Amino acid sequence: MTQRDGSAGDADYGVIGHGCRNYRQPEPAFAAAITAALGDAARVLNVGAGAGSYEPTDRQVTAVEPSAAMRSQGPGHLGEAIDATAESLPFDDDTFDAAMTTFSVHQWRDLEAGLAELRRVACGPVVIMTCDPDLLERFWLTDYAPEAISTEARRSHASTRIFDATSTTAPGT
Numbered sequence: 001m002t003q004r005d006g007s008a009g010d011a012d013y014g015v016i017g018h019g020c021r022n023y024r025q026p027e028p029a030f031a032a033a034i035t036a037a038l039g040d041a042a043r044v045l046n047v048g049a050g051a052g053s054y055e056p057t058d059r060q061v062t063a064v065e066p067s068a069a070m071r072s073q074g075p076g077h078l079g080e081a082i083d084a085t086a087e088s089l090p091f092d093d094d095t096f097d098a099a100m101t102t103f104s105v106h107q108w109r110d111l112e113a114g115l116a117e118l119r120r121v122a123c124g125p126v127v128i129m130t131c132d133p134d135l136l137e138r139f140w141l142t143d144y145a146p147e148a149i150s151t152e153a154r155r156s157h158a159s160t161r162i163f164d165a166t167s168t169t170a171p172g173t
C-alpha cells in the first residue's frame with residue numbers, strides 16, 4: 001500500500017512520523033550489535049532508514065526511505081535519503097560493502113524481493129534488526145500492553161523466513 005506521503009508499508013508516516021527524530025533513540029546494546037555485525041564495511045546502505053536511528057556515524061552511509069515525512073528528518077550531514085523501496089533498489093550489484101535495515105522488514109510489500117535486493121547491492125553482510133514473533137511475548141511491555149504486542153507479533157515475520165531469504169540468495173549473509 002502506498003500512502004499519500006510515499007510511505008510504502010501499512011503505516012502512514014505522513015501521519016505518525018512527525019517528530020520521530022526527537023523521541024526515537026537507539027538502544028545502546030542494539031547499536032553495538034549492529035556495529036559488530038557490519039564489521040569493517042566502509043560503504044553502508046541503510047534501507048527504511050526513517051529518521052536515522054541506528055545509522056552508523058563512522059562510515060559512508062547511503063539511506064533509502066520511501067516516506068517524505070521521514071526523509072525530512074534524516075541526519076543532515078548525509079543529505080536527504082533516496083526515495084525508493086527495498087523491493088527495487090536503484091543501485092548496481094555490489095555497490096556497498098554492507099546493507100542494513102532496522103525495524104522495517106515487517107512493513108515491506110514483498111519480504112523476499114526486498115531481501116534479495118539488499119543481498120544484490122551489498123557484497124558483504126546484510127544486517128537485519130527486527131522483532132521475532134515467537135519471542136515478543138517475553139518482552140516486558142507485554143505485561144502492560146498485551147494487545148499492542150500481539151498486533152506487532154502478527155505483523156512480524158518468522159526469523160527462519162528472513163534467514164532463508166538472505167542465506168539462499170548468496171553466501172556470506
Ligand SMILES: C[S@@+](CC[C@H](N)C(=O)[O-])C[C@H]1O[C@@H](n2cnc3c(N)ncnc32)[C@H](O)[C@@H]1O
Nearest residue numbers: 008009048049050053067085086102104107108
Ligand atoms: C518503524 S520505522 C523504522 C525506521 C528506522 N529504521 C529506525 O529503526 O528507527 C520503519 C521504516 O520503514 C520504512 N519502509 C516501509 N516500507 C518500506 C519498503 N518497502 N522499503 C523501504 N522502507 C520501507 C518506513 O517508511 C519507515 O521509515
